[in-house]
Amino acid sequence: MTEPRFFETSDAAFAHFFREARERRGLSQDRVALDMQRMGFDFHQPTVYKIEKGIRKVTVGEAVALAEIVQEPVDSLVNRTPDSPESLANEVRRAARDLVETFDSMLGSVQFAHVQQMTLQARLDDYAKSPTAFVEWQGETVPMHDVWAVLTEFQGVSAYRALWSELMADRRMQAILAALGYDPDHFNPENFV
Known part of the structure; x- marks a missing residue:
């Protein structure tokens, strides 16, 4: 040791x-x-x-x-005893707080991306009704809706939301959030847009 x-x-x-x-x-x-x-x-x-x-x-x-x-x-x-149990516990709390703040920032971005994805889908649905909504691609006439739809089919946003829901359902994570001074309800997946 x-x-x-x-x-x-x-x-x-x-x-x-x-x-x-x-x-x-x-x-x-x-x-x-x-x-x-x-x-x-x-x-x-x-x-x-x-x-x-x-x-x-x-x-x-x-x-x-x-x-x-x-x-x-x-x-x-300025910590003169960085390896003391108290100092190590403070470092763990500090690192956990940083990680939770990063998660919170990511969650905000994912929620915003979800709203944008839903908005794009709604606009595409309207656009698909237009008779001029076609594009020439690789020698074929393709509905423009099909070209843009790839952005709405991206599953990364929903996958992140599902993983976040799983993490937030864990009582240990709720206890960590509370111990760090956060309101666990702030991170509740049911509060997602």
Whole structure:
């Protein structure tokens, strides 16, 4: 079993965890410096390098801005005992919350796609009644309705909705949502359009 990590100071923890977060996000030191400049800080690539090496400490304002850039809470970047049970539990909660927020965003997009798909189907039904609703394709006259219908036949939207319904029916998922401070009814499949 590996030895739990411990940092002598919050500054040392910040240097270590900021670098990890920056690399995880795929950000270069130059990019971070540029983002900090846009936020009004006098930062350059060597400044970021010195922070990550523990040569330069950050002010509270800089720490908040840097944490925002790497999309991490400041407290996780200054955690001196990251392997403690409490810290690990906080990280699990944070990761779960991020995942639920992504699910929520996806759900909104899927609901919107479903409405668009239904609207297209209704317009196609109207269009199919038109005597000019044909197109020449590969030497044949094909009803335009048949050409466009492929978009309404795509089952990805309904498949996602079915999978979401299955996930939301699981009591464990409802408990997770409640534990994270979300109203499980917000994610109820019956609330879908």
